[in-house]
Amino acid sequence: MNYDIHPSSSTPIFRQIMDQVKRYIVSGLLNAGDTLPSVRSVALQYAINPMTVSKAYNMLEVEGVLVRMRGVGMVVADRRRSTKDKTNLAMPAMLSAAQVAQQLGLDHSQALKLFDQALKTLGIENKHDAD
Numbered sequence: 001m002n003y004d005i006h007p008s009s010s011t012p013i014f015r016q017i018m019d020q021v022k023r024y025i026v027s028g029l030l031n032a033g034d035t036l037p038s039v040r041s042v043a044l045q046y047a048i049n050p051m052t053v054s055k056a057y058n059m060l061e062v063e064g065v066l067v068r069m070r071g072v073g074m075v076v077a078d079r080r081r082s083t084k085d086k087t088n089l090a091m092p093a094m095l096s097a098a099q100v101a102q103q104l105g106l107d108h109s110q111a112l113k114l115f116d117q118a119l120k121t122l123g124i125e126n127k128h129d130a131d
Contacts, residue, residue: 001030001037005046013048017056019089022065025076026086032078036066 003020005013024030039057043050057074060066066074101111116126 003042003046005048007048014052014056014059017042017053018060021056021060022089025065025079026089030076032076034076035072036074036076038073 001024003017005016007013009016011019021030021036030036036057037045039050039053042048042053057066061068061074064077064079067077069075097115098111101114106114119126
């Protein structure tokens, strides 16, 4: 499992880790029972303070996203992914993209077209286009 850590981001590193773990779970890349990398290994791999990783994992545990298992480490809790969970996780990124579009002076149709192009770049096709 890899994290995309941006030390210069305005988003604190612990929050970046939390958000990415949640996205991995909602997208199905992490499933109930999967073990997360240890605090020590993440801290070493990304050259960050172990307390930062520990804070992220502890907060995810408090939220019920992770479970601490003795001798194993942090494990993904058994929770069902709902459309609402996915929407709630995507909304901050959507708002950020909308702000960029607004700042660049793009109108609604230009922004939607650009977003559609981004989805296609990632290989995500509109189901209605296939009809």
